[in-house]
Amino acid sequence: MKRTFEVEPWNVVTHTFKNDSENKRLQESMTSLGNGYMGMRGFFEEDYSGDTLPGIYLGGVWFPDKTRVGWWKNGYPEYFGKVVNAVNFIKMNFMINGAKLDLATDQISDFELNLDMKQSLLTRSFVVTKGDAKVSFTFERFLSVAQQELSVQRVTVKNVGSTDAKITVDSAIDADVSNEDANYDERFWEVLNTSQSDDSGYVISKTKENPFGTPRFTVGMEMRHHTDFETAKTSQPSEKEVVNEFTADLKAGETRQIEKRVIVVTSRDYDTDNELTSAMTKLSDQVSGSSYDDLFGAHAKVWADRWEKSDVQIDGDNESQQGIRFNLFELFSTYYGEDARLNIGPKGFTGEKYGGATYWDTEAFAVPVYLGITDPEVTRNLLMYRYKQLDGAYHNAKQQGLDGALFPMVTFDGIECHNEWEITFEEIHRNGDIAFAIFNYTRYTGDTSYVLNEGAKVLTEISRFWADRVHFSERNQKYMIHGVTGPDEYENNVDNNWYTNILAQWTLKYTLEILDQVSPKRAEDLAVSDDEKKKWQDIVDWMYLPYDKDLNIFVQHDGFLDKDIQPVSSLSEEKDLPLNQKWSWDKILRSPYIKQGDVLQGIWDFIDDFTPEQKKANFDFYEPLTVHESSLSASIHSVLAADLHYEDKAVELYERTARLDLDNYNNDTVDGLHVTAMTGGWIAVVQGFAGMRVNDDKLHFAPFLPKKWDRYSFRQVFRDRVIEVNVDKSGASFKLIDGEPITIDVDGKDVELTK
Ligand code: BGC
DSSP: OOOOSEEOSSEEEESOOOOSHHHHHHHHHHTOEEOSSEEEOOOOSSOOSSOOOOOEEEEEEEEEEEOOOSSOOTTOOSEEEEEEEOOBOOOEEEEETTEEOOTTTSEEEEEEEEEETTTTEEEEEEEEEETTEEEEEEEEEEEOSSSTTEEEEEEEEEEOSSSOEEEEEEEEEEOOOOOTTOTTOOOOEEEEEEEEOSSEEEEEEEEOOOTTOOOOOEEEEEEEEEESSEEEEEEEEETTEEEEEEEEEEOTTOEEEEEEEEEEEETTTOSSHHHHHHHHHHHHHHHHTSOHHHHHHHHHHHHHHHHHHHOOEEESOHHHHHHHHHHHHHHHHHOOSSOTTOOOOTTTTSOSGGGGOBOTHIIIIIHHHHHHHSOHHHHHHHHHHHHHTHHHHHHHHHHTTOSSOOOOSSBSSSSOOOOOHHHHTTOTHHHHHHHHHHHHHHHHHOOOTTTTTHHHHHHHHHHHHHHHHOEEETTTTEEEOOSBOOSOTTSOSBSOOHHHHHHHHHHHHHHHHHHTTSOHHHHHHHTOOHHHHHHHHHHHHHBOOOEETTTTEEOSSTTGGGSOOOOGGGSOTTTTSSHHHHSOHHHHHHSSOBSSOSHHHHHHHTGGGSOHHHHHHHHHHHGGGBOOOSTTHHHHHHHHHHHTTOHHHHHHHHHHHHTTTTTTTTSOGGGOOOGGGGGHHHIIIIIIISOOEEETTEEEEOOOOOTTOSEEEEEEEETTEEEEEEEETTEEEEEEEESSOEEEEETTEEEEEOO
16 A cells, blocks of 8 residues: 555645656556547656656457467457557647756655646646746646547746746657557557648657558647747647747746647547648637637536536545545546447557456446436447447357357457456356346346347346356256356466356346347347257256355355465565565466455356355455455445445445555556546445445335444435435435435335425
């Protein structure tokens, strides 16, 4: 655990600039901004000669990077899709009396770096002393949520010294960028066209040709400036970069300002390069007429609406408050459901690991949150995203010689592009998680239109996959699934992972129920034969689910109980943890340590189907073996701990999930934020502390207040209603904010809510 920012309810702020690689990258990750359409790490506008990871990413703009593995295995995906580190459009270099500003070497004071989460504004200010000159800089930037193609920067420069200072600004769009994690150090952009005038310029670039036939993307970026600096000249240092230069002679005490507005358009929205170029110019013209305050005001208003709908307020514990706001802020910065073609990458726009692609994280962890805080349409879009990728899922199943559809572990277009065999081929529980999300959407919203149509198709094809992937063990007279990786990636190639088996069984059962309800026309299209249905029912009836009678626990997989089982508390914090950074991979695999919920992930999914004794026995056995080295782990364990009234554990795990990145719990936030795990704070508060469940068409709560807190409140969307839940020392209260009267269940009793 390592804290680099101060604790403030609405801000991620620090007054210390740490000029070393680890801290610099941590600061960049934690000050990332995004607006769903594009996003960026909090790297500096100006060049920084120390270690930095400049990263700007555009939603859905990716490149198929040829697979790189030591030893090729049949069935490996040919490429790993990667969101492309975009052309750098925020670049602005400053010269003070001819010497370049560089925070790696300059002498600075009064440093402040502040991410204002309420308004989504990043500011950085400091005073630099260079020779005789002393100059203060304030950088501001935001990515507009009111106009998603728009990025706005403003820099205020003040001469705070006693002598004159000549300030020069080189403001650029630079296409000479690369992905740090490119497999072959390739650059993914080629420049098609550039143009510039004195105070504006544009670059049109296109992702390089690739041998895999995936789409190429054209991106246009146009910058315009508003300033009281003088325009000095325009230059093009290389064919990949356009630069506008501005100068000002600042007398002592004088201030100047420069504003840079950039419009970013992509071929995802325009059919031809001509249409794209004219849209870019038209949008630039439109925003030119508005003042900074107008543009910022429109942006801040949208954020204010979002917060009104979804803020979780916590009184009495600022660390917890800051944590959950940071979670929701970064989650919404990545995805707010505006573009049904997009999804939620595990690192969002904050880093390159995981390639910005779609993982099972979306269905398992993000869907429950979006169902609770946004319109059902948002989740429906996420479900449609998978439906539209069925062709890719057929391809993946075929690669493994199997029927039906295998949704990918990692993808942009439905085709699997993860290239570690134990995940690509084996982590197939994802197929069940995608089916489960359909069930979740349907039970939360009461809307059956998806499950009876597109959903029925997805479920059928997933079921066909499961029916082919299981085998019948004559010896045991049971269906089994061998050679899998469960959610706990610290075990590979195991047999009968309980979680995978139960999800496969559940999917087949649910699909059979749905097939009974679809229209005759839909049934005809699905063409599930009676023999198929019989086989599916047989698998449901005879699926093997490892269970240990003495311990009364579900067994993670066949060999698990033969391990040397010692709790995590027997390990040394210093020598052993985190395991993935201290131990060799084989040692991890043979150990009993669990990366993230596996059996407990299943118990969370089906939380109301188990008895309190079963939940307790499994939690008490597995949680002490869990290292929570996946960011996705702590939240669901917090819910289960709360369900079992283990309040201290629930709170400890809440803090771990809500402040995972702010406190760098897993020592890997330098790579970027764990955006899909940013769902964790909400899951822990709402499902854990407030005990929210949806069953039998009804919303249930069983709230308690953590001892350290004075109060918490949140809003929950449920079937055209918005309900506000407030829990304080005197108890819980519920208010209907929007929609028709509704009866909810609180601690087992009906409560009528009217406006
Ligand atoms: C986890 C996976 C997850 C991936 C992306 C891994 O560390 O084990 O469950 O899908 O990260 O978040």
